[in-house]
Amino acid sequence: MSGDPTTRDTSQSTALSHLTRSPAGILLTLLTLICAAIWFFPIYWAIITSLRSDQATVQEFGMLPTEPTLSGYIFAIVNSELPIWYLNSTIVSVSVTVLVVFMSACTGFAISQLRFPGRMVLWWTILTSFMVPITALIVNHFIIIAGVKLLNTHIGMILPMLLSPVTVIVYKQFFDGLPKEFREAAVMDGATELQVFLRVFLPMNWGVTTALAIITFIGAWNSFLWPFLVAQDEKMMTVTVGVSAVQDAYGVAYGRVLAGAVLASLPVALAYLFFQRRVTQAITLSAGIKG
Amino acid sequence: MASVELSQLTKRFGGLEVISGLNLSVEDGSFCALLGPSGCGKSTLLRMVAGLETVTSGTVRIGDRDVTSTEPKSRGVAMVFQSYALYPHLTVAENIAFSLSLAGVSKAKKTEHVARVAAMLRLEPLLERKPAQLSGGQRQRVAIGRALVRDPSVFLFDEPLSNLDALLRVQMRLELAKLHNDLKTTMIYVTHDQVEAMTLADKIVVLDKGVISQAGSPWELYNRPANRFVAGFIGSPGMNFLKGQARHTGDGVSVTLQGGITLTLPPRAVAAFTGERSVEIGIRPEHVTLASGSDAQISGKASVVEYLGNTSFAYVDTAQGSIIVQADGATRINAGDTVGLALTTAEAHIFDDTGQAWPHL
Ligand SMILES: Nc1ncnc2c1ncn2[C@@H]1O[C@H](COP(=O)(O)OP(=O)(O)OP(=O)(O)O)[C@@H](O)[C@H]1O
Ligand SMILES: [Mg+2]
Numbered sequence: 001m002s003g004d005p006t007t008r009d010t011s012q013s014t015a016l017s018h019l020t021r022s023p024a025g026i027l028l029t030l031l032t033l034i035c036a037a038i039w040f041f042p043i044y045w046a047i048i049t050s051l052r053s054d055q056a057t058v059q060e061f062g063m064l065p066t067e068p069t070l071s072g073y074i075f076a077i078v079n080s081e082l083p084i085w086y087l088n089s090t091i092v093s094v095s096v097t098v099l100v101v102f103m104s105a106c107t108g109f110a111i112s113q114l115r116f117p118g119r120m121v122l123w124w125t126i127l128t129s130f131m132v133p134i135t136a137l138i139v140n141h142f143i144i145i146a147g148v149k150l151l152n153t154h155i156g157m158i159l160p161m162l163l164s165p166v167t168v169i170v171y172k173q174f175f176d177g178l179p180k181e182f183r184e185a186a187v188m189d190g191a192t193e194l195q196v197f198l199r200v201f202l203p204m205n206w207g208v209t210t211a212l213a214i215i216t217f218i219g220a221w222n223s224f225l226w227p228f229l230v231a232q233d234e235k236m237m238t239v240t241v242g243v244s245a246v247q248d249a250y251g252v253a254y255g256r257v258l259a260g261a262v263l264a265s266l267p268v269a270l271a272y273l274f275f276q277r278r279v280t281q282a283i284t285l286s287a288g289i290k291g
Numbered sequence: 292m293a294s295v296e297l298s299q300l301t302k303r304f305g306g307l308e309v310i311s312g313l314n315l316s317v318e319d320g321s322f323c324a325l326l327g328p329s330g331c332g333k334s335t336l337l338r339m340v341a342g343l344e345t346v347t348s349g350t351v352r353i354g355d356r357d358v359t360s361t362e363p364k365s366r367g368v369a370m371v372f373q374s375y376a377l378y379p380h381l382t383v384a385e386n387i388a389f390s391l392s393l394a395g396v397s398k399a400k401k402t403e404h405v406a407r408v409a410a411m412l413r414l415e416p417l418l419e420r421k422p423a424q425l426s427g428g429q430r431q432r433v434a435i436g437r438a439l440v441r442d443p444s445v446f447l448f449d450e451p452l453s454n455l456d457a458l459l460r461v462q463m464r465l466e467l468a469k470l471h472n473d474l475k476t477t478m479i480y481v482t483h484d485q486v487e488a489m490t491l492a493d494k495i496v497v498l499d500k501g502v503i504s505q506a507g508s509p510w511e512l513y514n515r516p517a518n519r520f521v522a523g524f525i526g527s528p529g530m531n532f533l534k535g536q537a538r539h540t541g542d543g544v545s546v547t548l549q550g551g552i553t554l555t556l557p558p559r560a561v562a563a564f565t566g567e568r569s570v571e572i573g574i575r576p577e578h579v580t581l582a583s584g585s586d587a588q589i590s591g592k593a594s595v596v597e598y599l600g601n602t603s604f605a606y607v608d609t610a611q612g613s614i615i616v617q618a619d620g621a622t623r624i625n626a627g628d629t630v631g632l633a634l635t636t637a638e639a640h641i642f643d644d645t646g647q648a649w650p651h652l
Binding site: 179181182184185186187188189190191195199200203204205206 | 341343363364368369370372373374376378379380389390393394437441
């Protein structure tokens with residue numbers, strides 16, 4: 001992770017050389033660098049602390065651990081339910097991602113391309129539901145899920161997380177923007193609505209789908225409040241919930257706690273690293289709507 | 292192969308009537324061009340034949356079937372779009388075979404059909420490319436191939452060449468003519484380029500605001516326009532129109548133009564009338580010649596001269612209005628010259644005040 005800022009520097013060196021030509025540019029560059037450093041410091045501190053022994057955490061204040069150790073990591077993996085939390089997080093995030101993307105694509109396609117009674121009502125309902133913060137509904141969700149006896153289950157955790165008006169809106173907007181000739185050409189070629197959707201509209205631009213899938217995945221993996229409420233049994237916890245819930249159990253063993261935290265955010269960090277461009281694209285796509 | 296019959300076809304978008312009670316028959320195996328200014332309803336008409344647009348009233352028959360409410364894929368028609376609409380995620384071969392794979396045709400059969408079409412359109416070297424890796428002309432050929440593979444009984448083209456540059460357009464025009472010759476399939480071709488219509492079509496249908504202004508052979512449209520709209524639309528540069536007063540004389544019609552110049556034209560098939568009628572004379576640039584002395588019927592000053600090598604066009608301002616003259620390339624005219632003009636009145640057309648032509652006898 002500590003290699004991250006250097007790679008960024010090289011990838012942006014051309015942009016930097018433009019900026020550093022004028023005094024204002026230099027000032028701006030300095031400011032951004034300072035902000036980046038301030039932003040990055042806690043992450044860096046978490047990583048080096050996770051590599052220190054418990055004793056060292058209270059004695060050392062240097063920028064590098066003198067005797068790096070993986071004992072915190074080993075402890076977090078061996079002495080907690082971390083592997084099971086990982087599994088839970090994976091099941092929940094993957095299911096949420098697949099379902100949200102597929103359902104949103106279908107809904108977006110239907111609203112954008114099909115003419116059926118109630119279409120506009122559906123569209124306005126989705127737009128309005130977008131205005132309601134999910135957190136405001138969390139008590140209702142809890143009562144409903146408890147009522148249908150799904151607390152402490154994967155399904156109970158997944159269901160409310162499937163509410164994702166933004167993805168529907170992005171898909172609808174995307175399908176709206178496609179020239180109608182594609183659809184007409186496919187219809188002339190003998191395609192049914194389902195074939196237009198599955199064989200032309202979706203594969204025409206996987207970029208949108210990948211981008212939406214990645215941000216949905218990151219969002220699902222990082223979600224905390226709802227999984228925290230639903231998972232009552234330690235074996236049902238996701239990584240985010242588990243790591244924070246057992247802090248107390250560890251006492252002030254910062255190394256172990258932070259090792260857990262680093263492990264918890266690792267998949268998201270990796271997803272972000274690998275799909276950086278897609279994530280930016282997805283944010284731009286949904287920002288156009290939020291703006 | 293099949294003929295296409297449209298009867299009393301009407302299309303309304305909300306309150307806007309785009310096609311009004313249109314009757315048209317396109318013979319089996321013929322090439323019919325729909326020509327008209329932008330927004331006159333050409334695409335709408337074509338799309339109703341394709342089944343992409345519902346019909347407000349009237350019927351569409353293809354061959355001996357009434358297809359007014361038949362699904363597009365069951366009409367036996369194929370369409371080539373102006374924007375080509377090639378599927379960007381599929382290769383050329385997959386694009387061509389798309390309709391076949393939807394129909395569940397076996398892989399071997401698909402390959403065979405693609406090979407046949409590719410050979411016809413010289414697409415063999417391109418089969419594995421994606422549309423983004425093709426030039427405009429190649430995309431156009433793929434779009435035609437995609438239509439061809441379905442063995443349609445009617446081909447529909449919506450301005451297929453308008454995205455190509457001038458040179459390629461001429462080349463593709465020839466290829467289309469050749470294709471029609473080889474296939475002898477009925478083709479309906481929308482264009483607003485009259486040269487395309489004149490060169491390709493057996494029959495040209497000129498549309499004006501949703502009604503047929505005139506339908507006929509290229510020769511008829513050029514030489515016997517039924518009204519002022521068609522007369523002005525066909526031909527480039529356009530026909531000259533001169534206002535005047537017409538009266539019957541013993542052996543024809545005499546028309547007095549503004550400025551007191553009187554022309555005598557051969558008799559027309561028009562009901563006899565007494566006195567004078569307001570008319571417009573229409574005469575093409577090639578039927579106006581430069582003249583001097585007593586041959587000159589009208590005189591004026593050349594304002595612009597376009598020299599095209601084999602020919603040149605002079606825009607002459609006269610007391611009767613602006614007149615375009617086609618002079619042969621060898622004659623030197625300069626802007627600002629005062630010139631005399633002679634009109635070949637036998638070739639002139641007369642339009643009444645509603646714009647209808649007085650038919651030639
Ligand atoms: N879906 C629609 N809803 C409402 N009006 C439409 C629709 N489609 C076409 N029109 C209108 O119908 C008229 C004819 O359109 P059409 O596309 O057939 O013209 P066109 O002759 O093909 O023109 P162009 O040469 O520009 O392609 C236009 O006034 C257009 O605005
Ligand atoms: Mg059109």
